[in-house]
């Protein structure tokens with residue numbers, strides 16, 4: 001009886017854990033975004049001046065509302081992009097970070113995202129595109145970025161997807177972006193169940 005009660009209690013006490021893969025070209029602001037999220041939800045984080053280009057991976061487990069979100073931030077340099085697919089099997093959601101000031105790389109950005117969203121392994125999972133660096137005067141408007149990504153909308157199909165403006169550096173829109181995604185991860189729970197921790 002004690003064991004049954006204990007088992008029931010520990011199950012009841014467990015939280016849903018979802019894994020989120022943060023992708024995007026090098027210099028887009030992925031690591032800065034993750035560190036700002038850590039700052040918003042917990043105490044330990046790296047200040048922006050200490051962030052260097054990612055070669056391996058950064059992982060952060062952040063409690064948000066009644067769930068745990070496990071973020072995987074990987075390097076965006078071209079030579080590292082072939083490693084992204086190794087993370088697909090465990091991903092419940094994708095965040096794709098775009099540098100809103102880098103007009104010259106928008107085509108590369110779109111084609112990189114196209115390669116990601118057409119991969120069968122992550123078919124149907126929510127995709128959130130972040131138009132980052134909105135604090136900069138030379139930014140493109142989020143509407144312009146949306147138009148670029150509308151060109152791959154056909155590959156996104158019926159899954160949840162959105163483009164949101166943020167500044168990973170000053171925190172604008174960062175919490176809201178994680179909360180937007182959390183709602184969609186829960187909504188997609190039946191087809192991609194969370195882990196219970």
Ligand SMILES: Nc1nc2c(ncn2[C@@H]2O[C@H](COP(=O)(O)OP(=O)(O)OP(=O)(O)O)[C@@H](O)[C@H]2O)c(=O)[nH]1
Pocket residue numbers: 024025026027028029030031032033048051052053054055074075076077097132133134135136166167168169170
């Ligand atoms: N102004 C401004 N600069 C930003 C913002 N986000 C990131 N940066 C800067 O952009 C540069 C690249 O940021 P990272 O977070 O290292 O970029 P990354 O996407 O992780 O790059 P890789 O690890 O190489 O894939 C750094 O100099 C950041 O300070 C932002 O919202 N606004």
Ligand SMILES: [Mg+2]
Pocket residue numbers: 030031032052053054073074075076
């Ligand atoms: Mg990085």
